[in-house]
Amino acid sequence: MSDDDLFSAADGPTSSGAALPPLAVRMRPRTVEEVAGQADVLRPGSPLRRLIEGRTGAAGPLSAIIWGPPGTGKTTLAHLVAAAADRDFVELSAVTAGVKDVRAVMEQAARSRSMYGRQTVLFLDEIHRFTKAQQDALLPGVENREVVLVAATTENPSFSVIAPLLSRSILVTLESLTREEVGGVIDGAVADERGLDGGYTLSQEAREHLVAIAGGDARRALTSLEAAAGVAESGQVPSAAGGEGAVDITLDHVEQAVARAAVRYDRTGDQHYDVASAFIKSMRGSDVDAALHYLARQLEAGEDPRFIARRVVISASEDVGLGDPTALQTAVAAMHAVAQIGMPEARIVLAQAVVHNTLAPKSNAAYTGINEAVADVRAGKVQAVPPHLRGSGYTQASDRAAGASGGAKVEGYVYAHDQPEAVAAQQYLPDDLDAELAERSYYRPSDRGFEARLQERWAWLRGRLRER
Secondary structure, three states: OOHHHHOOOOOOOOEOOEOOOOHHHHOOOOOHHHOOOOOOOOOOOOHHHHHHHOOOEOOEOOEEEEEOOOOOOHHHHHHHHHHHOOOEEEEEEOOOOOHHHHHHHHHHHHHHHHHHOOOEEEEEEOHHHOOHHHHHOOHHHHHOOOEEEEEEEOOOHHHHOOHHHHHOEEEEEOOOOOHHHHHHHHHHHHHOOOOOOOOEEEOHHHHHHHHHHHOOOHHHHHHHHHHHHHHHHHHOOEOOOOOOOOEEEOHHHHHHHHHHHOOOOOOOOHHHHHHHHHHHHHHHOOOHHHHHHHHHHHHHOOOOHHHHHHHHHHHHHHHHHHHOOHHHHHHHHHHHHHHHHOOOOHHHHHHHHHHHHHHOOOOOHHHHHHHHHHHHHHOOOOOOOOHHHOOOOOOOHHHHOOOEEOOEEOOOOOOHHHOHHHOOOOOOOOHHHHHHOOOOOOOOOOOOHHHHHHHHHHHHHHHHHOOO
16 A cells, blocks of 8 residues: 555544545645755756756756655656656556556657647656566657656666666656754645645644655655544544644654554665665674664565575675675575575574674675776786696697797696695796786785684685796
C-alpha cells in the first residue's frame, strides 16, 4: 500500500462528510516557487527549469529522467512540466502499464500534435520496473519528440534505464529534503486551506518528531501528520492554543500514528542502495553497532538475505582482506548457510558474519593491488610473456624458440621446487613491468592483523626474486 492511499479515507479531515484526497496530494506544489528544496535543479536557466517554462531549442523540448528518493518531488515536477507550458498530460505507472499502453499513448500523442499542435507529456513513474523491451517502446516517440517523457525512478538510471533512452533525455538528480525544508512543508500543511486549514495546532515536540521520522521525505512527513491529526481528532480535545474548535496534535498522537502508519524502506528503491551503502561503510569503519543497525533495517524491510550475504562476502575481501583471512571463510559459510536455512534464522548467521567483518583488522591491500594491475593492463602495459615462462604444450610452441629472445640465448625456466626455500630467482614479469615494479609494487601489505606477519616474508621474497 502506498503513502498516497494509506489515509485516503477516515484518518484525515473531511469536508461535508466526504473523503478528501490524501494530505500529500492536496499539498502538492502548484508552482515552481512552492517546491520545497531542489534549488539547484530548479535554478533559473537550468535544463529542468527551461523544460517547465516551455523554453526549448529549435529542435523542441527534451525528455527528462528524474532520479531521487521518495517524497522529493518527482511527480510534482512532472505535473509542472505539463501545466506550465499548457501541454497534454498522461500518467502511467511502470508497475501496471505494458508495451500496449505505451504505444497507445504514443499514437494519441502523434494525433494531438498533428491535429491540434499540442505537445503531450508522458509521466512514467518507476521506470526502473520496465523491462528493456518496454523501454524500447518509448524510443520512437522520444526520438521524434512526439512526447516529452518525464520518467521518475528511485534507482540509479545508469543501471536501470537503457542507454538510448538516457542519451535522449536530461538527467535530473533530486536530493532528500533538509530538516528545515521538511519542517516548512509541515508548517505549510497545518496552516494552508488545502491542508489542515488551521483546524489543528502542532506541538513543538510533535513537529520535531515528524521531521525526524520523515528522513527527508515530504510525503512521509505529510502522511504521518495526517495520521496524527486523525488520532488527535478521535480524542476530540479542544486546543488551548489554537482557535475555536482547533485540536492539539501532541507527540503522543504522532507516536501512535506512526506506529499505525510505519513505512519501511522500499527495498527496490533508493534506500535499497543508501542503506546497503551505509551497511558496508559501517563494517569498513569498524562500528559494529551501526553495522548491526543497518543489517536489521534491511532485514525488517524484507530485503533478500542472499543479497546481504553477498555484500558481506565482498566486504570480507575488499575491506578485511589479509588483515584477517578467516573473515572471508566466515562470510562464504554464511552465504551458503543463508541460502539453505532462510529467514528468520538467517539473521543470526548474517549477524555473526557482520560482527566478524566489522571487528576484524582491516586491509585493502589485495583490493588496491588488483586495481592497480588492471589499470596498467588497460594502459597497454602488456608486453610479451618472458620466453622461459611460455607454454610448450601446444602446436608450434617449439618453433617459437622458447629460451631465446631477440637472438640472444637466455636461461630456461627454473623449477621453483628445486631451489632453496622453493623460490627461483628469475624474471616473471614482462620486460617493461619488471623494471618498473622494481621500484614499486601492486601489493603493499599493511601492518595490521595477520597481514603484519606477511610483511617480513613479502620483503624477503621481493629481494630473493631479484637475485639474478
